[in-house]
Amino acid sequence: MRIAIALFEDAEELDWAGPWEVLAAWARHWPGDGVEIVTVAETLDPVRCAKGLRVLADRTWEQLGALDVLVYPGGQGTRAQLGQERIRERLRSLHAGGTLMTSVCTGALVFADAGLLDGRPATTHWASLELLATLGDRIDVRRGARFVDDGEIITAAGVSAGIDVALHLVARLHSPERAAEVRREIQYYPEPPV
Amino acid sequence: MRIAIALFEDAEELDWAGPWEVLAAWARHWPGDGVEIVTVAETLDPVRCAKGLRVLADRTWEQLGALDVLVYPGGQGTRAQLGQERIRERLRSLHAGGTLMTSVCTGALVFADAGLLDGRPATTHWASLELLATLGDRIDVRRGARFVDDGEIITAAGVSAGIDVALHLVARLHSPERAAEVRREIQYYPEPPV
Numbered sequence: 001m002r003i004a005i006a007l008f009e010d011a012e013e014l015d016w017a018g019p020w021e022v023l024a025a026w027a028r029h030w031p032g033d034g035v036e037i038v039t040v041a042e043t044l045d046p047v048r049c050a051k052g053l054r055v056l057a058d059r060t061w062e063q064l065g066a067l068d069v070l071v072y073p074g075g076q077g078t079r080a081q082l083g084q085e086r087i088r089e090r091l092r093s094l095h096a097g098g099t100l101m102t103s104v105c106t107g108a109l110v111f112a113d114a115g116l117l118d119g120r121p122a123t124t125h126w127a128s129l130e131l132l133a134t135l136g137d138r139i140d141v142r143r144g145a146r147f148v149d150d151g152e153i154i155t156a157a158g159v160s161a162g163i164d165v166a167l168h169l170v171a172r173l174h175s176p177e178r179a180a181e182v183r184r185e186i187q188y189y190p191e192p193p194v
Numbered sequence: 195m196r197i198a199i200a201l202f203e204d205a206e207e208l209d210w211a212g213p214w215e216v217l218a219a220w221a222r223h224w225p226g227d228g229v230e231i232v233t234v235a236e237t238l239d240p241v242r243c244a245k246g247l248r249v250l251a252d253r254t255w256e257q258l259g260a261l262d263v264l265v266y267p268g269g270q271g272t273r274a275q276l277g278q279e280r281i282r283e284r285l286r287s288l289h290a291g292g293t294l295m296t297s298v299c300t301g302a303l304v305f306a307d308a309g310l311l312d313g314r315p316a317t318t319h320w321a322s323l324e325l326l327a328t329l330g331d332r333i334d335v336r337r338g339a340r341f342v343d344d345g346e347i348i349t350a351a352g353v354s355a356g357i358d359v360a361l362h363l364v365a366r367l368h369s370p371e372r373a374a375e376v377r378r379e380i381q382y383y384p385e386p387p388v
Binding site: 012013014017018020021024025027028039046051052053054055056058105125126146147157158159160161163164167168170171176179180183184185186187188189190191192193194 | 250
């Protein structure tokens, strides 16, 4: 099971860091499950994220190889990707090859721009729901959904929803029991104080 | 208001990325609040975190300067810090200088090892509660607390609790209203699927 998390300029930090923590905790603490997780970016140079954090990817897209699952974060950096044929082709090719495509936050805008969400239910960050509807053909925008699993494509709501959708991935790809174990490992029993 | 988040070898990724997202979203979206947030590490070389992610700090400890708040993550890397007089002195000096000291997860072990938690209530990751009690003098270990605010020192539970304690910091340092706005920005309305 090979999982990659995409990194790009102005990706929102928690969009990728939440799924990274969940999926890497799965891979690390249950090695018998055979999960490999890597980060992928255009180059191996530092990637500056939306809030200024700099991170280094493990692989370039060219080095990536076969992939079972792609997690695509959102952030301001998604806007510059809209309309880029190279990125559209990359995502369509992965989808056509059977990779389970999962977006977090405004990563859904890039999926929509590639045509992946045409005719499907999907969600995104609350502030981009209207924009999402304009980027594809008959996208059934699910306001209020934490995430939407449409089989081949999964989309999640904003930022912190990446943690929830990553736990869903563990449950779907392995078992709800394993997902609950990962949840316990990262002590994900939220108590927002406000 | 200067806030630093510590990075070190084998720091747990979400321990620092959760608070980073919350506090950097505050700093970025409400510039009038005058919040500056930076990451700090021993060097400016890549830091390899507990699950393998590589990240670059903004400042070394020597470059850091005056600080209002320090957020100290946990992770396997905390074990190698126990007993290190240089790290103990660094933390004691910041505390003595009035910096609000905040730990996430097993970052509390390093605070305890520096003597900062003597006679105080505190918490940590569920798997390290017993160890925490042995590292200081009369630490009142609060099993089950999401975070413990003892005035000068705040400690949080494991990994994802960093998001909750960071929202508490926004509420304490500014207002519950601002914390609720940041919460909305990062769409932190958790729905764990398992």
